[in-house]
Amino acid sequence: MTTATEVSATSESLTPHQTWLRLRGPLLAVLLIVIAGVAFAAVRSGGQHGRLDPRSADPHGSRAVAELLKKQGVTVEVVATLDQARATTGPDTTLLVTGPNMLTAPQQQRLRRTTADSRGRTVLIAPDGPSLKRLAPGVRAGSRGQVTVRQPRCTLPAAVTAGTAELGGMRYAAAAPGTTGCYPDRELATLLVLPERGAGDSVLLGSPDLLHNDRLDQQGNASLVLQLLGSRPHLVWYLPSFDDPSATGTTSGGDGERAGAGGSFISLVPQGWIWGSLQLALAAVLAAVWRGRRLGPLVTERLPVVIRASESTEGRARLYRRAAARERAATVLRSATRSRLSALVGLPSQDADSPEALLTALAARLGTSGTGHSSLLFGPTPADDAALVLLTHQLDVLESEVRAS
Structure with a gap:
């Protein structure tokens, strides 16, 4: 009995078709540059010397x-x-x-x-x-x-x-x-x-x-x-x-003077090199714009590891505890409880943060005045970790009572 081992593909691996789609643009550009270079060399090697050249029979030769x-x-x-x-x-x-x-x-x-x-x-x-x-x-x-x-x-x-x-x-x-x-x-x-x-x-x-x-x-x-x-x-x-x-300004003439004395660096650069540099800069900008275009719609990524929700919750709780972020933790707990309670008592989601609407609906459901629920759902920040734990327990009890009713 043989066991076949199959290497699972991840979202980062590319199929041959995807690789070809990504590389065909640069390959086409390189091919065009090579063709243009060969054509230019063929023209230059055909005995044509240029404008005003006494050896050139071109229309603009001399x-x-x-x-x-x-x-x-x-x-x-x-x-x-x-x-x-x-x-x-x-x-x-x-x-x-x-x-x-x-x-x-x-x-x-x-x-x-x-x-x-x-x-x-x-x-x-x-x-x-x-x-x-x-x-x-x-x-x-x-x-x-x-x-x-x-x-x-x-x-x-x-x-x-x-x-x-x-x-x-x-x-x-x-x-x-x-x-x-x-x-x-x-x-x-x-x-x-x-x-x-x-x-x-x-x-x-x-x-x-x-x-x-x-x-x-x-x-x-x-x-x-x-x-x-x-x-x-x-x-x-x-x-x-x-x-x-x-x-280049580095040679000396027959009069013993340095040709480049007093000249700036830019004045020593041939004009053709300056124009060539500007063209290369423009080409780089165009390439950046081309590569920066939208690559397409988002796709679902297959994660190599699945993390349980409980682990994420525990990890975030440890971060809150380490930073002593009781205010942030209490706000998250109360907001989540209010959202669940508003769904249980039949309130729209936009009324979950409205004390008047939520407390009135809770009082009607539980048959109480709802005064004690105000400090529980919209009260101040707990003073210490024990108060935060107590708040969590009280929110759980309230939600259980609403579900039971």
Whole structure:
């Protein structure tokens, strides 16, 4: 004869179906993240480099500009660090900075010191705010405008030759002598040429659109871009990167100055990391809201141990005795007795705590005046434990008399 031992399930154990229901949401989220990562890696590995990249044939890349410049005999060099950009500047070089707003304040200051003395040309794409003050002192910016076809309305040879071009975006104005503003939008220039020391100059473009592959063949965009970027035999195409060591403020420049001196910690954090942290915080809040939703109706829990009511009563009585809570104990005893008595004499439950109604009903049932019952059911707190025990006995006797009647 064999005895089968069966392990009883408790309310805490989950069935396979319940486990799947709980895990399918997180598993689906992980699967979507993996698919998105693979798709992103496939796109990035397809030879596409990004916006304004001279190696990219995307609509927003600039490979067409680079190829045309090479055919004109201009060498195009792509750099991704500030030290490389500074090392290649000179009187025969045009330095194109595609993202001046991505540079930290120390990087912008170092770049400004280098370009001011290079006697070459520096082309800045849509600098604004604090970047403009550091890279082009004396220039003020207006609000952004629409990129559209505009007339040059200036005497700059490159603009006169190109004619109409698609410009807009940031709008600039400067009062320095020799400054030339072209393609105005509400009296402010979207193309500004600033003279520097020697034969050098700085060019501010309000928008990068005319450098894109899909815009180069429209209007006079190609002519204007080739003249601005091809005025020197060598073009340095600077694509700022968050991986640049100088962005941390720990590298030293050729002038022996510490790049990050005087900068705050927040200014050294790349902008992409800040936005990424905000997105992660938002995702955490959404996850907390999702997990904090109502999980469903209450269910009856199968208790592993059954406790007898007498044990619970004795345990509570010991707690009352230890705390000397005679007032609380007497209140509980009288309230329970009044509830049972009101049911025996036919009173509504809401009249159980009404002395007038309950005492009148008891007097009618027992044939007494009910005066003695008043102090018993609604009287003061017992003075000691003996008085509390006596009160308990008297309440039991009264309830027995009512039941017997």
